[in-house]
Amino acid sequence: MIKKKSVCLGVCPIGKFVFSNEDAIIQKNKILKKLNEWKIKYISLDGILTDGLVKDQSQVDLVVSYFKKEKIDALFIPHCNFGTEGAAGMIAKELHLPTLLWGPRDEAPLADGTRLRDSLCGMFATSKVLYKLRVPFTYIENCRVDDIQFKKGIDLFIGAASVVKAMGSMKIGQIGVRIDFFWSTIINESELLDKFGIQILPIDMVEFINKIKNRSKKDRAKYKKELLEIKKWLTIEGLSSDEPLFNSLAYRDELIQLAVEKGLDAISIQSFSSIQNELGGATSMAESLANDSGIPIIDESDIHGAISSILIEAASGTNELSFFPDITMRHPVNDNAVLLWHATAPLSLRDKNSKIKLAPPWILKGLPASSLHFKLKDGPLTICRFDGDNGRYVLGIGEGHTVSGPYTQEFYTWMEVNDWRKWEKILMEGPFIHHSSAIYDHCADILQEACKYIPEIIPIRFDK
Numbered sequence: 001m002i003k004k005k006s007v008c009l010g011v012c013p014i015g016k017f018v019f020s021n022e023d024a025i026i027q028k029n030k031i032l033k034k035l036n037e038w039k040i041k042y043i044s045l046d047g048i049l050t051d052g053l054v055k056d057q058s059q060v061d062l063v064v065s066y067f068k069k070e071k072i073d074a075l076f077i078p079h080c081n082f083g084t085e086g087a088a089g090m091i092a093k094e095l096h097l098p099t100l101l102w103g104p105r106d107e108a109p110l111a112d113g114t115r116l117r118d119s120l121c122g123m124f125a126t127s128k129v130l131y132k133l134r135v136p137f138t139y140i141e142n143c144r145v146d147d148i149q150f151k152k153g154i155d156l157f158i159g160a161a162s163v164v165k166a167m168g169s170m171k172i173g174q175i176g177v178r179i180d181f182f183w184s185t186i187i188n189e190s191e192l193l194d195k196f197g198i199q200i201l202p203i204d205m206v207e208f209i210n211k212i213k214n215r216s217k218k219d220r221a222k223y224k225k226e227l228l229e230i231k232k233w234l235t236i237e238g239l240s241s242d243e244p245l246f247n248s249l250a251y252r253d254e255l256i257q258l259a260v261e262k263g264l265d266a267i268s269i270q271s272f273s274s275i276q277n278e279l280g281g282a283t284s285m286a287e288s289l290a291n292d293s294g295i296p297i298i299d300e301s302d303i304h305g306a307i308s309s310i311l312i313e314a315a316s317g318t319n320e321l322s323f324f325p326d327i328t329m330r331h332p333v334n335d336n337a338v339l340l341w342h343a344t345a346p347l348s349l350r351d352k353n354s355k356i357k358l359a360p361p362w363i364l365k366g367l368p369a370s371s372l373h374f375k376l377k378d379g380p381l382t383i384c385r386f387d388g389d390n391g392r393y394v395l396g397i398g399e400g401h402t403v404s405g406p407y408t409q410e411f412y413t414w415m416e417v418n419d420w421r422k423w424e425k426i427l428m429e430g431p432f433i434h435h436s437s438a439i440y441d442h443c444a445d446i447l448q449e450a451c452k453y454i455p456e457i458i459p460i461r462f463d464k
Helices: 021-037 057-070 085-095 119-132 148-168 189-196 205-218 220-230 243-262 274-279 283-291 303-315 420-429 444-453
Strands: 009-011 074-078 099-102 171-175 199-203 234-236 266-269 324-330 337-344 356-359 371-373 380-389 392-403 412-416 437-439 457-461
Touching (some): 009 021, 021 074, 057 085, 074 085, 074 148, 085 119, 099 119, 099 148, 148 303, 148 444, 171 243, 189 199, 189 303, 199 205, 205 243, 205 274, 243 266, 243 274, 243 283, 274 283, 283 337, 303 444, 324 437, 380 444, 392 420, 392 444, 444 457
Parallel strands (some): 074 099, 171 199, 171 266, 234 356, 392 457
Antiparallel strands (some): 324 337, 337 412, 356 371, 380 392
16 A cells, blocks of 8 residues: 655744733643644644743744744644743744634633633634734634644644645656546646646657556466466456467556656546557556555546545545546436446445446446446545636535446446535636546545645635
8 A cells, every 4th residue: 555645743832921820831732732632743843932832922933943843833832821822823924834813721810810821812812813914724613722723723733734735746647648638637837846846757658558458478477377366356358369468467467556656646547449449458457456556547638637536545444445437427326326327436436235347437338347346335425526727726525425326337336415416517617527536535625625725726616
């Protein structure tokens, strides 16, 4: 499994001399204990500042320098007794990272009428400074460290920071050129690099196919053994020999090796018809198996689709992999359901009661047996589509869940949403196409929150 990128949180506790320093330390330690309990990777200021708390603007440069050296991905500024708003604002401004503002709910005043802290009051001051300095931030409502709102807020912020990190370091392999009649997948590669830092690595199709064929011969003994196991669960139709299956396993291994060696976050492929004809078929099997290694494999030369899949996997709090379907047709009787169909999907996402078949694609007549046929499993779904034209980029986001529907060929599931008529209108009016990225999770709020920190992307909710 290719390892996903994790987020490192810089914890910058804020205090102030006018309230109890002892209580501020207690609150700071409670927060760090929770982060440890939730296994969140973080860097604190313990050992860097007295009591690990920012209390004065003179500490700004030291804190910024330290967090930059530690390469944090996001900033958390809990207000532990009040707030030193100038320091908090300047630290956030200098780091230019996703920023989280929160403070523990204040207890009742002591018997003599004094108070240990005014965290809420201090955050009002800091929020004003962040706004003044044009620092976008996420806010968790003033609550106690054991309240569910705190855990939900942390999860939302960490997910959003993960999406921002993925967007800022994205590298996509492109095998072959765009399919000539797919005008809907024309992209502006220079603009993606300029606006988002997204690198596209072109891979020559002829060289790639030659590598597959050479590997297929070199590793034939290993593939023969593996194919014996595959035939126990795979029904094969339309192949007169095992040669395409050996090529498919070599294709899978070339995809994985390419991703590892080049540091790719996803791979887009000119998925027909050269590669099927040259390898003899079974290409969908290779792509699904490579998908299961943790690298999104995107068909039909869709670079924006690859971006969508990287973002949705970064947003999800599950260990699920994404799949890449077409939004294809309305359910014949359920007015709020649509068919998610074909393109690419990991085999690990199949319904456990669904048999897997390798057979010719039914809509591309004349191609060899290259498509996998199976039903996807049931569960909650989030749909995501990064797209844009003419310098304007959007992230279309919505949630739904699987629902029963008629059988169809190739991989599929039916998704029910809150109001399909609204979804259809938004999707049709653009700048979207029928391709989407999907994951078994509800993480639309995370994707929307992440757009706060990527000003070149406008979030569009299909479901709200």
